[in-house]
Amino acid sequence: MRVYLAPMEGVVDHLMRDMLTRVGGFDLCVTEFVRVVDQKLPHKTFYRLCPELHNDCKTPSGVPVKIQLLGQHPEWLAENAMTAVELGSPGVDLNFGCPAKTVNKSKGGAVLLQYTQQLHDIVYAVRQAVPAHLPVTAKIRLGYEDKSLAIDNAVAIDEAGASELVVHARTKTEGYRPPAYWDWIKKIKAVTRLPVIANGEIWNHDDAVRCMQASGCDDLMIGRGALAMPNLARHIRGEEAPMAWQDLSQLLIDYSGYEIFGDKGRYYPNRIKQWCGYLKRQYPQAETLFSNIRRLQKADEIVNVLRQSAHL
Template sequence: MAILLAPMEGLLDYALRDTLTRVGGIDLCVSEFIRVTGTLLPERVFYRVLPELEQGGRTAAGVPVRAQLMGSDPACLAENAARLAGLGPAGIDLNFGCPAKVVNRHGGGAALLQDPELLQRIVSAVRRAVPAAMPVSAKMRLGFDDDRRAEACAQAIEAGGANQLVVHARTRAQGYRPPAYWDRIADICQAVRLPVVANGEVWSVADARRCLRESGCADLMLGRGMVADPGLALAILADQGRAGGRPETGWDELRPLLVLFWQRVVERIEPRARHGRLKQWLNYLRRRHPEAEAAYQALRTVNDTRVLEAWLDEQQSAQPGPVLACA
């Protein structure tokens, strides 16, 4: 099986991709969306969202990263995809799933699921614009207000020439509210021949096992579940009897990751937003680790960098975790 790391605007960016892929178990990442709105973007925009372009389209741990584009104009998306392809990402991904109202009002993201014919034209234009050897994939939800067009949208994406389809098993209207309807992904798998990856509401090994069974998929994309439990991909691999998996990743192994994450945040993120990024991750980690709950409560009102970095120094000097790849 393959396990992909999801694109999540405002959460799963370069800093967290770099950090989580060092733990292991992730085969491919997809970047946050790059918004295309009628102009050919300068290369600096692509590098800002996807700094991995500076290192061969891979994270420091060697995991390939596809660049995700979001827009509704086939010609403009194709033009930007061609420029982006020349910078060497591990592929081009197309966003047909973002549920944000501001995005949908402008006809992007999940709003495109109301027009399967336009989906096909977008995928086809991008497929023609990039080298034949470069993968073109797409990520969609089950629909906009309902899931009646789910199969038709998947078939349109396939007809456009996509190499892979990720399906988030909820509609735009359902947002991120549980449950995810993994059985509807199975219906989509029956309607197309291209590889389908299941996504949505996988927080644990038990969730993954059930998602694979109900969706009929061989591959998974993890988002918030991997942020909350950085060892989740390895634990899923172990549960599936796959080489390289292991059932537990403890807090002591995560301590150096927090320090590394902060280093990446400082490198790329403006000072006023840095504290929030660390607290945001601790907020997710406390779902799985009691130690993260204690840390979050201690730091959630702290806006003094000296205090925060003193706490990180304590993590660095605590019992060391395993050696991480490509430090």
């Protein structure tokens, strides 16, 4: 069983990847997307979104990090894929799943699921550009407005030479509303040769078991679930019970002082407030915490509240 940490734009940056991989249970991380339009991007763009490139493209705890690209032009995605692997990324991931309106309006992410041939052309161009021993992977949703092209899209990605496919089991229109249609992932597995990783609506061990049974997948990608329960990867492996609130509070305190690759989390106050929105799904204490810190702007003030709430 492999467990991947999902790329979440504006949330799972290198500091969050560091923290969650320290907790453990992950086999691979994928970066927030590098937006490719019509040019070869400078090296600094890749280092900004993936500072782990300074560390053999691994988090400080040793988990590999793969760079994800998002765009619509095969030739420019191929050019930038070459840059990513030349800088040290252990392969390239292609984003065909982002549901954000701003991204879709500029013809990136999930909007491409309406154009099967374009998906094929992008994957093929990137596969030709990236050395054969490195994987070219893709992440898709089941469709844009409906699921009518789900099978065709997966087959096209397979035939273009992809190494692996992550499937978020909802359409763009369905967003993040439950349920996730894990049974559709099984349909995709039946018609492709690709290793398939299931993603969507996995919040605990029981969800993981149901997902694997319905999808036929042994491997999972988790995102929001890992933010709601930081040791979810270990929990779904059966290694740990859900993290206790006191331990989680200490983790949040530790997060305030994280410094890797010269960056010390300048946005800690806002990030903790954002994080509470995920945590309250698993921890009722998170609602109270948010109420107590919502007006605070300094990290040390938030840390004091955390210590009090957990009696640390």
